[in-house]
Amino acid sequence: MGYARWSDADWGRYATSTATRSRDDIFASGLDPGLDPLGVQRRESRDSALNPQSNAIIAALDVTGSMGMIAEVMAKQGLGTFVTEVLKRRPVSDPHLMFMGIGDAHCDRAPLQVTQFEADIRIAEQLARIWLEGGGGGNACESYDLAWYFAARHTAIDCFEKRRRKGVLFTIGDEEPSPRLLAPHVRRVTGDDLPADLDAAALLAMAERSWDVFHIVVEEGSHARSNRAAVMRKWTALLGQGRVIPLADHTRLAEVMVSTIEVNAGRDRAAVAGSWSGDTSLVVARAVGAIAVRGPQATGGVVRF
Numbered sequence: 001m002g003y004a005r006w007s008d009a010d011w012g013r014y015a016t017s018t019a020t021r022s023r024d025d026i027f028a029s030g031l032d033p034g035l036d037p038l039g040v041q042r043r044e045s046r047d048s049a050l051n052p053q054s055n056a057i058i059a060a061l062d063v064t065g066s067m068g069m070i071a072e073v074m075a076k077q078g079l080g081t082f083v084t085e086v087l088k089r090r091p092v093s094d095p096h097l098m099f100m101g102i103g104d105a106h107c108d109r110a111p112l113q114v115t116q117f118e119a120d121i122r123i124a125e126q127l128a129r130i131w132l133e134g135g136g137g138g139n140a141c142e143s144y145d146l147a148w149y150f151a152a153r154h155t156a157i158d159c160f161e162k163r164r165r166k167g168v169l170f171t172i173g174d175e176e177p178s179p180r181l182l183a184p185h186v187r188r189v190t191g192d193d194l195p196a197d198l199d200a201a202a203l204l205a206m207a208e209r210s211w212d213v214f215h216i217v218v219e220e221g222s223h224a225r226s227n228r229a230a231v232m233r234k235w236t237a238l239l240g241q242g243r244v245i246p247l248a249d250h251t252r253l254a255e256v257m258v259s260t261i262e263v264n265a266g267r268d269r270a271a272v273a274g275s276w277s278g279d280t281s282l283v284v285a286r287a288v289g290a291i292a293v294r295g296p297q298a299t300g301g302v303v304r305f
Contacts, residue, residue: 002096004120045117051094056157060100060147062173064136078254105185108135144171148207174221242292
């Protein structure tokens with residue numbers, strides 16, 4: 001997917017239509033069958049005449065508890081900022097964006113929802129089809145690892161397959177990572193039969209074959225407010241300090257994502273932060289200050305299970 005092109009006029013009309021609507025009025029009231037990953041073979045990001053050098057990006061949004069606020073800000077303003085700025089700044093060419101909704105596989109009905117990769121206003125329309133289930137459990141972690149698994153096993157992206165350039169995968173939320181992905185959860189959510197559970201580090205390595213993986217810690221979330229040190233410590237132990245991004249203001253999520261992609265592409269951190277105005281530059285400077293640049297090129301291999 002991703003065969004069309006972004007239009008500011010289309011976004012303007014869409015943003016106007018959502019500006020005064022409530023969260024419940026914007027988003028789906030249950031699991032949309034078209035976003036259910038069960039039985040999905042692949043979500044594809046393919047080059048086209050309008051997007052000849054496509055680059056795949058995944059934004060996996062925590063939709064548990066109070067975290068519905070991040071999907072809402074993306075639907076009302078963030079998505080337009082993100083796509084417009086990527087097209088203008090060109091840290092990558094021809095962005096194809098997929099949204100995921102992340103819950104808790106231990107207790108939620110829809111712990112993973114996945115849109116298509118899109119390059120035009122259809123990504124906003126699909127974002128609105130995500131169900132903000134608002135669940136989550138008391139286990140201090142959400143199923144961010146399901147996003148890694150789906151990206152590793154169930155995506156096909158031309159940026160990597162044709163050009164060996166990794167996609168960019170963001171998980172976004174306020175809780176810790178899960179220590180392992182359970183095989184029964186994978187079977188229930190995707191239909192895949194695994195011989196055993198997957199350790200978090202091993203699963204991350206699989207995803208990193210074709211994706212640059214980042215986690216954005218939403219510091220305004222109720223769990224992060226109370227347990228910030230533990231959240232940062234556990235994510236850093238898993239991803240490394242250069243891949244864990246603190247977000248002080250959730251309304252600046254789009255700017256932080258754009259800036260992360262810029263720094264990951266090799267641009268100067270201070271220059272990137274200084275390109276934004278007002279308080280946004282401060283939020284971005286803090287967010288990207290420790291990003292480790294591994295470069296846009298990858299030398300991955302085939303992932304086998």
